Amino acid sequence: MTDAWNKLVERLEELTDLYGIAGLVEWDQAVLMPSKGGASRARASATIGGIMHARLTDPAVGDLLGELEADDSLDDVQTRSVELLRREYDRETKVPAKLVRELTETTNFAYQAWTEAKPASDFAAIEPHLKKVVELKKEQADAIGYEGERYDALLDLYEPGMTSVEVETMFEELVEGLRPMVDTVLDARAPRPEFLSGNYEVDRQERFSQWLTRHIGFDADAGRLDTSPHPFTIMVGQGDIRQTTRYNESDLPSSIYATLHETGHALYDQGFPERWHDLPVGSYASLGMHESQSRMWENQVGRSRDFASFMLRELKKLFETELGSVTPDEFFEGVNYPERSMIRVEADELTYNLHIVMRFELELALFRDELEVADLPEAWNVKMEQHLGIRPGNDGEGVLQDMHWAGGMQGYFPTYSLGTIYSAALFDKANRDLGGLEGEFGKGETSRLLDWLRTNIHSKGHMLDAKDLATKVLGEQPSAQPLLDYLKGKYSDIYSITF
Template identity: 40%
Template structure:
């Protein structure tokens, strides 16, 4: 066969594998939104079977031979060659993991998710401890299968941002930490802003309608997606025209739902912007989770916690909640939503203390994977770190080590990407501002389209063409530079806290 025929065969194989993976993703989405509790065991079996089938198809020797043959061809287009290179990398990685291990992992995390949900509702870490221990032991085995240099945690972080290592993240965090503490110390000595109006009673159904409107206003296409309720907000997709987001609503905290919607909306805009003609192929997939988080943090914070955004949307908010906000000015609202104060919950944290929430989880995961702490030690270690870094006392497991869904999914190696995403977001937003001097005026007038257009062109449409650092370089002219975040935060909070 010639190159075109071989590539067509490759594309067909990859898209069939994608069909199986996304069928599994539909079941997992349903598991966290609508699945009745008694359906859990069969659902675990169904997801495990599909995961095993997809793994077997993707590690088939015939696919490996096809990829090797295609890589030797010199008449492929640039995008075709890049797809083959990336698929061969993925194939080589997946070949290291036995199919029975994939099934075991899938079954274990399905049980683990429901044990976590039960433990969280009953505020009891011991109800989750055993299944979490099983997940951790499997993740250690996975690291050994994959192989690594240096720390075993490197093998797991590589899944979320290729090339990311403990050494890289430690250097970034060690540089970031003192600068954050300097800002926090300066703010601590200033009069605190008022955010009490965010904690009045806000009707659940009305909040829901507000969330839908905010998603629409940042460009989310409801003809190509939907929003639902889940215990922990998340985004998933089955292709670029079927992207699902979820949120949660607290009737005594308007911010919980509002910035959950904007955060997950940022993820969803990325997925909706990926090239549909590359379905099932690497160039139709996101670059990395650090870049994915940059999209959610950009919309949540750079835009959604910005003054310009609310200069346009504050009147909308008042139409939904006229009584709660009748005495609140636009400026008071802006300052209140950017209040800096150490807190218990990561997803509700301000932009500065947020990084300490991430650092704590990162340190715990490293310690668990290297074996320096055990699963049973997590609550005490967590509480100790929260007191050390944030000066807060953790009252219970629900508001402590059970607050995140990630460990129940086996997502070890993920958390550092949250902080990296914030750093990338500030750098990307600075690049957009450099190119568009009228940006703030546009946002204040309700026009977010040029932000989305820039992100589509420079981030979304690139798929996995580049690794994170290279994509950042192409988009902004520099590799990741945390000073953009420090400059952004210093300017913002100097204005808010005078």
């Protein structure tokens, strides 16, 4: 039956190529496409997307999968690859073409409406669009199918193998620990360090980011770091992983932590086994696991006392005037400065997950038919008060702030917090396995951590779903406890709090 396998591999190679080309098309659009190229680029993206869909759902792929599923001579990698492709093939073929088209059109219109509704703080303008999106997402979930509940099908698009109830349980534990912690920390908080606002020449910020990403292990011969308004990381091909960051003259930490975050993603992408490049197993275990890598380099490494002090020493070489008098304590405190804020993407490490949990709760209520789209704004404001103790002044800084819902990305939000939970749990395990990591961070040495991640996470690709991979590495089911412990440790260190 190697014949069927070889034929499947040919198909997979073509799909990998198309996937990389679509990645390049998207990267170029965000990073350097001239403004007047927008309309033709939108159509070209749709064309390449259509071709990918047609090639993936070609009945010949289904036939090959059937043949290989009946073949008991396949090895583990082959078996898992067939299993993963089957999931994708079924998902893409089960949803009727008409629904796919409707979803694309509706989310395009909804997204367009959102770009105008957000600045105008006008929920009514987007409500009918959002209603239709939710209806169609329900239809999509039903077409895909699920064992437990509807939302599971959507979650599965981003976090395969994870159920709504499992997420709910983990997030409840997280909130229970987090809410009192936020109160305690904010009570003990010192004034905002002054260096957080300043004037930091962009060219030098860029030189620092280019140095930093290489310093912690990004292979710049096998990728690039560029600039775009919204930082992201994308696979263009084997040996070609593109990450972006952004520079704000008045906000130095913003570029540093965006770069560390994206480098975390990029290191994961650069760590998949080369021989699996064209196989479904040679990719990430889930978006949550991807996010765990970015969060770990951004937070557990980048916002640690030791690594922050190492970075400060290096930064002073470039920003002598601006940072000359800043102490390691001040810098550490500054890059961890906690605040109650309205906007998720500006939230700090302490409060961020509360923003996520409330979005998850609202999505879940929508898909459990316990909440109507029309009632979202009020439900949002109530949740904000409940979780963060503040109430948005208008919907623009409230329910309209993110593009995800208009974009039809229901089920995506929880992966942000799952990633944060995984990152703390995995870092805790690495530190116990290896010992003394943070001490090395003070000298800017992070290679033992990277090796551990390469061995335990990156090299495993998608042989296991994220939850199973985490369980195997941790020796127990992942939970929010390590994240809570980590945050307690950090803030008791900064503000001498006893929890």
